[in-house]
Amino acid sequence: MRKLTPFVFVAILSACARPSDGPTAGGFYSATDPNTGKKIPVVRLADAPMYPPGVTPLIYTASDPGLSLMRSGGFADTRLRRGDVVEVTILDTGEEGLFSSTQSKTLNLGRFTVDSSGSVTLPFVGRQRVLESSPEALQARIVSGLKGSAVNPQAIVTVVDKPTSGFTVNGDVRSAGRFPLTARKERVLDAIALAGGASSTPSASTVTLIRGKQRASAPLSRILDDASQNVYLLPDDQLYLGKDATTFTAFGAFKSVGEFEFEPGKLTLAQALGRAGGLLDDRADASNFYVVRNQPVYSSATSAKYPGAPSTTSRPAIYRVDLKDVSNLSLMQQFRVMDGDILYASNSGLVDFAKFFNIYQKSAATAAAPLPGAGTQ
Template sequence: MHNQQQPGSISMAANIQMSKSSGFRLSSLAAAATLCVVMAGCGLAPGMKMEKPAALVETSTDQGDPATTVNIPITPIDLSLVRKLKAAQPSATDDPNASLYGKATPYKLGVGDVLQITVWDHPELVAALGQPAQQTRIADAAPGFIVDADGNLQFPYVNRTLHVAGKTESQVQRELYSELSKVFVKPQVTVRVASFRASQVYIDGDVRTPGSQQINDIPMTLTEAIGRAGGFATTADQSRVTLIRDGVTYHINMASMTSKGRSPSDIMLKPGDALRIDSRDENGVYVMGEVTKPATVIPMRNGKLTLSDAISQAGSFNAETSDPKELYVIRNGQTDTPEVYKLDARSPVSMLLANSFELQPKDVVYVDNNGLVRFSRVLNLLLPAINAGLTAAVITK
């Protein structure tokens, strides 16, 4: 007898064969889909390259309008650009602070000043010292004759009120001699300021002892004011000194003045001036990307910071992950007119350009990564999806 195969067994074998075929096709589809995801993910890699001809930036308005794309050109850092930037810097002849220069003049008396007046060989005037000696506090005036709120001075045997505000010591001495000569024969009169209280300037910022400084018979120059405030602090930026006078703000670069042969002592301060010295920490440069130590780099004491200085302080390029030919400087990033500069730093000669390219406060220095690092990071992001696809294929089998 011949063994006849049951119809049910034939359909079971066919189902098993179809199941294997379907599992194979499903695993193939999963692998293909995973490959497509990997290839598509390369365009979304973290640290993706900036466009060479231009960077595209999306901006939006405060009125809620849809975002628009702005085309920002990328300028290569070369010798012509370095020369152009240096030529744009103000020259010695174009000094915006020329109006601040002046010559020292004798001190002129003002309201609140205390005078010490001595008439020799007249003991009856020895006790005429004006107010009694108090000096219980630092702010208390020395004993003497105070210039009142009207700028006047009163003295024994002088039958009129002397207006002394705005006059020098020698002028007041001559007037007193003329008045006392009506009573005494050739009086010997000495006038000196015992306490300077009429005028002051205010110094703030990165100095050792900020506060108000009284103007006295020593000319109050810019260097004198900073010296009285204890000198610059270790974090002071000598290139960013701000002077406010009569509502007008002047920006003074003391380091640049010295390099051009101009002394900061030529700047004379006036009563009521406010002086501020910025901190270098407020004018840092952000170095990020594939460097050894991403950080905020502060400028030197003279306010200067070159691109090579910033890279050096950040520990130089990361030898394993960086792409030195993709070195970017983003400037004015928070404004409507950002600027992007690029340097190919693969050649040691290019660092000469980096040493001549001066950075500005709040610049962003970015070093891009190489292609292998981008692929590795994409792969790490997509590994969970790959594993999930392979697991589904195995389960289907």
């Protein structure tokens, strides 16, 4: 009987305080809601909602104007201003004119910048004041200046750069910078394309348009789906793309623990388990794998932030997955992971017991050797 006493003592202690890196399987069944104090039910995966409402976060509603708040007719002002760059091409259809000795009847004079005084100096026609005038007006001046040198001169003036009429794109894009507005009347999606595109998926990107003191935002996915959100840009508009990362976290006996990003509404529990590298064969209890989430609860009341949208609250929920049950593997391919979900793989009971037992297998620490000369007077 005396020989059994140490083992009984160890068993009692291990049941009371086993060393572990997280809650035991039994701890989930006694968990309570920290807000209400009520017990949180542990639901089998077979009884869990596979694709519950709210998997895709409520980002906007029909009553939310988004970027349509910034609607305009686009930038149509073609008047020339200081710093603008124009390209000039002249043509002569006559036989005895300016280009009679050349094979081509067309001459590209090059590109010219409107200087600080509002003028440009052009070959054949000299210095021309163009500030606040149109490209068509400059064409007429060039044609007039070429009379006498050309039989039937014509001119084409194209504005190739308007530094004072640009917009900027910053944030989660591949090539942030400032870009010119052209006669094509660039829209929001044009601007994002000029910046190399968004670095994140459309559902994880939010576009904010800043115009003076006005500001409006919309998910990139909404701009792609709704043409009214793809508004025209105006000079000095600022676009900022933010990243709304959707993540889940894996703890416990996984091969890879940490926070993982995913596209909302598309990641299944089976895929999430794969992201975490699967369970550790020598540690995990395959029959006690849990998903902990704040389950959204919708009510008939309307949201204060988005009038007309259903009000949402949340309550904690725990779903148990038994990987030893083959049917759970099929269910995991249907169960959608939500933003903020925690995946926890508990340790096998024998693993925690082995940790505790190892504590008592360690040899007692020996006293440190005395310092040299410590025992002498």
